[in-house]
Amino acid sequence: MPDMTKTDPATSAGTTAPVAPVVPEKAEKARSLWGDAWADLRRNPYFLVSSALILILLTIAAFPGWFTSVDPTKGDLVHHFLAKPELSQVGSPDWLGYDGQGRSVYARLIYGTRASIIVAVSVTAIVTVVGSITGMIAGYFGGLTDAIMSRVTDIFFGIPFLLGSMVVLQAFTKRTVWTVVFALAFLGWTQINRVMRGAVITVKQADYVHAAKALGAGTVRILIRHILPNAMAPVIVVSTIALGGYVAAEATLSYLGLGLASPIISWGVDISAGAAQIRVAQHILLYPSLILSVTVLAFIMLGEAVRNALDPKLR
Numbered sequence: 001m002p003d004m005t006k007t008d009p010a011t012s013a014g015t016t017a018p019v020a021p022v023v024p025e026k027a028e029k030a031r032s033l034w035g036d037a038w039a040d041l042r043r044n045p046y047f048l049v050s051s052a053l054i055l056i057l058l059t060i061a062a063f064p065g066w067f068t069s070v071d072p073t074k075g076d077l078v079h080h081f082l083a084k085p086e087l088s089q090v091g092s093p094d095w096l097g098y099d100g101q102g103r104s105v106y107a108r109l110i111y112g113t114r115a116s117i118i119v120a121v122s123v124t125a126i127v128t129v130v131g132s133i134t135g136m137i138a139g140y141f142g143g144l145t146d147a148i149m150s151r152v153t154d155i156f157f158g159i160p161f162l163l164g165s166m167v168v169l170q171a172f173t174k175r176t177v178w179t180v181v182f183a184l185a186f187l188g189w190t191q192i193n194r195v196m197r198g199a200v201i202t203v204k205q206a207d208y209v210h211a212a213k214a215l216g217a218g219t220v221r222i223l224i225r226h227i228l229p230n231a232m233a234p235v236i237v238v239s240t241i242a243l244g245g246y247v248a249a250e251a252t253l254s255y256l257g258l259g260l261a262s263p264i265i266s267w268g269v270d271i272s273a274g275a276a277q278i279r280v281a282q283h284i285l286l287y288p289s290l291i292l293s294v295t296v297l298a299f300i301m302l303g304e305a306v307r308n309a310l311d312p313k314l315r
Contacts, residue, residue, distance in 0.1 A: 040309040047305035053298040061117040072111040075102035082281040120246040126185040131192025139200030157190040199231035241303030244296040
């Protein structure tokens, strides 16, 4: 057995002291792409600010009664016709003034959040699912399947988004939130399809995919367990940024009179009504436009923060 003691020159002769055993340092646990991305996001001020704004908007959309007790459809032309804002009375019905039908602008902003958020989230969910599935099939199988699906995608991609949505909406006599969702999703899936297809073509060349095939894994298992998790990063980025675009698209269609309409409460509907009164009551147009801009900006900031976190080249 080797001698584990040595003589200390500072001590008297013949006195020995044990040598402390060397304890190996604990290896740091390797983090995945998603772990690194989350660590970066927590330190990103754009992510924190945009997430806080979006959380507030989601809360308003889910529980508008928490923020105002006023009926947004009830007007009083005698007392509130185009009444100016009372900015000192924060949170009251008079805070942001009244519109041309004597309805509280603040109450309509609160209740209009729901329609915009429902449209944006629903369209994003639909186009992400449809675009991801079609793009994954085209990218993985390739050949004739890819050629046919790509040509179909090109046809939809060549139709202008807003113009095509207007044409689709003309087919409905009654326009609700879900008809607008269908019109936007009908043409909005193509971008996700292209992004997913490109990501799958890159991922399917990886060694772990070839190893799964060699071990006898089925196609569905390979797509779900190996392809999808490693190809979703760019799709998540595009989908997050697209959320803000769908909020703006819904407001644009409603402003043009082709989307939502009264009695449905929407920021686009109020912006359209405010445009007719802009000479005498600018606040009717100002506040819906302001909250619409803030909402779109919040989703774009969130998407940019996610993109920077998931792209290793930008770290």
